[in-house]
Amino acid sequence: MFAKLRRKSLPLSLGLLLTGLSTGAMAANATPATDAGAAPANQTMQVTLVLKLRNQAALEDYIKQTVTPGSAHYQQFLTTSQFAQQYGASDSDVARVQAYLQKQGLSSQVLPSHLAIMTTGTAAQLDALFSTSIHNYVSRENGRQFHKPAGSAQIPSAIADVVDVASGLSNEHVYLAHHVSASAFTALNSQKPKTNAQSSAAAGSNGNPTATGIPEEYTVGDVANFYNINPLYQRGVVGKGSTVGIVTLSNFYPSDATLYWTDIGLATKPNRIKQVHVDGGGAIDGGSGETSIDVEQSGGIAPYANVIVYDAPNTNDGYVDVFARAVSDNVADSISTSWGLPEIANFAALNIPGASNTDTTDVGDLRAFHAIFLEAAVQGQSLFAAAGDSGAYDTVRDFGYAPGPGNYTSAPLTVDSPASDPYITAAGGTTTPYSYSFNGGPVESITQESVWGWDYIQNYFNTYVGPNVIDLFSVGGGGGVSVYWHTPFYQAFTNGVETSQPHQTLVYDDPVAGPTTQLILPSHFQGRNVPDISLNADPESGYMFVLDGAINYGEGGTSFVGPQLNGITALLRQSSGHRIGLWNPQVYAIQNIFGYGRFSAFNSIRAGDNWFYYGQPRYNEGAGIGSLNVANLDVFLRSGF
Structure with missing residues (x-):
């Protein structure tokens, strides 16, 4: 009914009518932001350490079997504790990460799955922990303030074999x-x-x-x-x-x-x-x-x-x-x-x-x-x-x-x-x-x-x-x-x-x-x-x-x-x-x-x-x-x- 061409290049005259499209917030990273300088040393932030999986290849194979008729583990789903025991971080590794955080003056809370540890600290503590400098920024689009590392953050070598991701060092993104x-x-x-x-x-x-x-x-x-x-x-x-x-x-x-x-x-x-x-x-x-x-x-x-x-x-x-x-x-x-x-x-x-x-x-x-x-x-x-x-x-x-x-x-x-x-x-x-x-x-x-x-x-x-x-x-x-x-x-x-x-x-x-x-x-x-x-x-x-x-x-x-x-x-x-x-x-x-x-x-x-x-x-x-x-x-x- 309508003529339609597969668009491989876009005419510059096209725009997007945003008004009324969504009741949700717009993303905060729509334009570059202004660096407002290093975050105050006592500014508190929450960070979640996502721990590395054990035996990930075996985990993926087991998942495939749970949904494949005729497989040995078809519909044999695991409990959270079974997941933690087989694929989450080991008890000793979790204890080691917690002990390391405690030495830095940080408390911690571990999920039952042994997949993540939540911690809260000041900007000064987190700067030292992740060898970075966390800055505050102001969006040029809407004035929203957020923080993120001014450079690449590093997982401490003492726990890098256990910790995969530190989520929360940046709160730039708004979904x-x-x-x-x-x-x-x-x-x-x-x-x-x-x-x-x-x-x-x-x-x-x-x-x-x-x-x-x-x-x-x-x-x-x-x-x-x-x-x-x-x-x-x-x-x-x-x-x-x-x-x-x-x-x-x-x-x-x-x-x-x-x-x-x-x-x-x-x-x-x-x-x-x-x-x-x-x-x-x-x-x-x-x-x-x-x-x-x-x-x-x-x-x-x-x-x-x-x-x-x-x-x-x-x-x-x-x-x-x-x-x-x-x-x-x-x-x-x-x-x-x-x-x-x-x-x-x-x-x-x-x-x-x-x-x-x-x-x-x-x-x-x-x-x-x-x-x-x-x-x-x-x-x-x-x-x-x-x-x-x-x-x-x-x-x-x-x-x-x-x-x-x-x-x-x-x-x-x-x-x-x-x-x-x-x-x-x-x-x-x-x-x-x-x-x-x-x-x-x-x-x-x-x-x-x-x-x-x-x-x-x-x-x-x-x-x-x-x-x-x-x-x-x-x-x-x-x-x-x-x-x-x-x-x-x-x-x-x-x-x-x-x-x-x-x-x-x-x-x-x-x-x-x-x-x-x-x-x-x-x-x-x-x-x-x-x-x-x-x-x-x-x-x-x-x-x-x-x-x-x-x-x-x-x-x-x-x-x-x-x-x-x-x-x-x-x-x-x-x-x-x-x-x-x-x-x-x-x-x-x-x-x-x-x-x-x-x-x-x-x-x-x-x-x-x-x-x-x-x-x-x-x-x-x-x-x-x-x-x-x-x-x-x-x-x-x-x-x-």
Whole structure:
């Protein structure tokens, strides 16, 4: 219907309309910052020491066996103590690190998994411990103050054989909630209502009674209709005996979730929400709507599952700590998160002064998350992360993109972290069928579930409103190729998996120094492809949710998909009688062996694009394997496929 070209170079006139796109905070590292000098000697900081795994190759092999039918350890998941004994740091190594910290005047707290040690100290103590100088900085973009080492920090040689990562020496990064609102262009979007292009979405005798069938007002009942969840409900599978975990960086009001479930007429288990505040907990702030969405969606899909909400401050070590706590507790059978940053934000080139612009080594957080995710996988905890809402160009929403001094003037193809990690399931986005018109223009329709990318709206505006009236680049479902994590074993034989594209650079136009290439990304890197599974995420075919006691309409983003998959996992756990474990090896095997068709667990996404990658009748970097047929997936998992 619309002419679309695969974009290998971007016109400099494109911009991003940020207003109204997200209720989450913008990343703090969108522009270079001003060095305010060394941090005061008595300034306190919290640091998490992530410890090296023992026998990591054996751990990865064991994980693979837990989700491979016929293997010796199929579905034989470990407890936290078993993980600590076999793969965490040894008792003697933990004691040695604690003793070393004590000599430096630092207290310590060890996770039961033996995977991390938390400590708090002054800037002077941490400078001495890590042979660095921690400075305070002020963002040139928004005035936010943060601290980070002025040079490369070094793990002390006495404990370097045990400690892998020191997270928290920098609190520069602020993670973004992957939540998008259709109100981004309300002024041009006044002629509604929209209608669903397929009557199957409407509630009826064969549908879910909590569904609305109305785009921008969809509920978890509509999700059940879209993706064939209702047969599980009809069998009494509602999440009983399951626990979903939410990892988030903002606090919220649990009453919003209960009000949402009540308003749509959904019966739920009472008193089911538990809150765990890590590192003092997150704030009630602009990201609280994200937490509300996560709880409402996961707990709505699985209405009788317990819900544990782990929240922490929006900082580097806050995110690491909250994930580590949720996994080490090992109570949640499945966990989702809807926060992230471009994978490249973790690269040395963008974090260490003087580093080469080709230095794509990780400054620590990618490795920290990876160790935690390996623990989750061997414990049978299914993990999900939103793949992002900036299409194939993940830096656009986080760093910005516009011509001229003071801006990033290139938008390289990038993916989001932690979704890019091979041991978490990346949740991508689609647009479900619906009809629409804008600003009095003619009615158009999306006639099949498609990769979510707002260039279809951009084309509509360019045709019927006028070119360059509004720019929506690059809003859409995140997807592409990691340039850090290698292609995992479960994607090795998957048709459609690609390598990274050449000529991808991140350029900042410094007002004083002029255009500066801050990062050159690897070409043809054989990397992990994301997303893995996608569901409806387009705000235009989107959802309603409750925030601060009020209903919000026209909401979307891959932050809806992650918790929906989380809730679906709770249903699958009840149905199968055991934890599901890491999804990725299982779903790729099912798809690679059985393909698409009437009895498939997946719907192929053959239309649409995320501004670079197109829908295909196979794996694609716009929608992954595709969307779900949950009832069919349940049959495969219960049968051991």
